[in-house]
Amino acid sequence: MRVGVLFSGGKDSTYAAYLARRGGEDLRCLITLFPSRPDSYMFHYPNLRLTRLQAEAMHLPQVTVQTKGVKEEELGDLKDAIATAVRGYSVEVVYTGALASIYQKSRVERVCEELGVRAVSPLWHVDQVAHLEHILTAGFKVIVTGAAALGLDESWLGRQLDQAMVADLARLHEKYRINPALEGGEGETFVLDCPLFDRRIDVVSSKKHWNGDSGYLEILEARLIPKE
Numbered sequence: 670m671r672v673g674v675l676f677s678g679g680k681d682s683t684y685a686a687y688l689a690r691r692g693g694e695d696l697r698c699l700i701t702l703f704p705s706r707p708d709s710y711m712f713h714y715p716n717l718r719l720t721r722l723q724a725e726a727m728h729l730p731q732v733t734v735q736t737k738g739v740k741e742e743e744l745g746d747l748k749d750a751i752a753t754a755v756r757g758y759s760v761e762v763v764y765t766g767a768l769a770s771i772y773q774k775s776r777v778e779r780v781c782e783e784l785g786v787r788a789v790s791p792l793w794h795v796d797q798v799a800h801l802e803h804i805l806t807a808g809f810k811v812i813v814t815g816a817a818a819l820g821l822d823e824s825w826l827g828r829q830l831d832q833a834m835v836a837d838l839a840r841l842h843e844k845y846r847i848n849p850a851l852e853g854g855e856g857e858t859f860v861l862d863c864p865l866f867d868r869r870i871d872v873v874s875s876k877k878h879w880n881g882d883s884g885y886l887e888i889l890e891a892r893l894i895p896k897e
Contacts, residue, residue, distance in 0.1 A: 673698045673732070673751070673760035678720040678808065680804055680811045680830070681766030681792060681850070683860040686727070687807065688791045689764050690865060697758035699724050700730045700750050704743065715814045715857050715885045719870070726866035730758065748780045755784060765790045768852045769798060797850035798842075801835045808864055812872075814824040815857030817883035819845040826877045826886040830858070851883055859884065 674686040676699035689697055703717050724731040732754045736746035754760040761780050767774040768788040775789055781788040792800060804811065809829040816822070820841040828834060838849040847855050862869035873890040 670762045671695050671697050671759050672762045672764055673754040673758060674702050674764045675729070675766070676701050676720060678716065678723055678816075678860060679768070679858040680768070680809065680860055681768060681852075681858075681863070682802055683723070683766070683863055684800075684807070684809065685764045685791055687809075687865055689789075689819055694762070694764075696727075696729060697760055698754050699727075699729050700754050700763070701731055701733050702743070702746060702750055704731060705737050707708070710741065711824070716888045718720060719888055719891050722870050722891060723860065723866070726868050726893055728867065732757065744776055744780060747777070747785065751780060751784055751786065755786060760786060761852055762787045763787055766792055768792050769794065770849065770853055778884075797833060797848060797852070798839050800850055801830065801838065805832065805835070807828065809859050809860060809871065810860070810862040811858050812889070813851075813856055813886070814859045814878060815883075815885040816855075818847040818851070818855035820847065821883060822854060823877060823879040825856070826879070826884060842855040847880050859888070862896065866896075869896050870894075884890070 672689050672694045676682045701720050733751055734746050734750040737742045751763055763786055767779055779786040813825050813828045818823045841847050842849045871892050871894045872888055875889055876887045878884050
């Protein structure tokens with residue numbers, strides 16, 4: 670099938686793209702919405718401009734659409750983006766990285782149905798701790814770029830996913846009932862490397878922004894470099 674991936678640059682959408690390719694699908698493009706506000710109900714916010722590096726590393730074209738990020742109104746922008754992918758790249762199926770958000774999954778499915786394409790969420794309701802383990806096993810390099818959940822402080826920003834982090838997230842799930850995979854805006858991530866990339870992303874400089882009990886890592890400069 671000809672596939673477009675709703676892509677934020679985070680671990681889940683990138684892993685969804687990885688599963689599509691591993692399953693033999695024809696990856697045609699990435700589809701990225703750029704909200705103008707950090708509290709979009711549908712779309713990732715930090716460091717979206719750097720998804721162009723990920724797209725380049727995957728040798729995939731990227732459909733980009735700006736949105737004001739206003740609840741429900743942003744669905745019109747999502748529809749425009751997917752329609753562009755259908756017209757420009759003959760996309761038949763849209764993959765998402767949705768894990769547990771019924772709000773997001775149901776709206777993507779509704780928009781896709783209106784456009785006559787199928788929505789696929791291969792990570793839907795998977796065990797979230799096991800999902801993190803699978804990401805590591807597959808060779809993904811992922812950093813935390815946003816934190817907004819109990820137990821997460823400023824020190825999490827920029828932290829790289831590893832076995833120790835998986836254990837810490839599982840513990841915080843038990844203690845505070847947060848989503849271990851940071852679903853629903855509890856955290857954001859950015860993929861620096863994965864099997865789909867021909868080069869990896871090197872973060873040259875970054876800045877932490879923290880306000881009370883939440884914050885994000887702004888990547889100021891990044892570049893593609895050969896894999897080691």
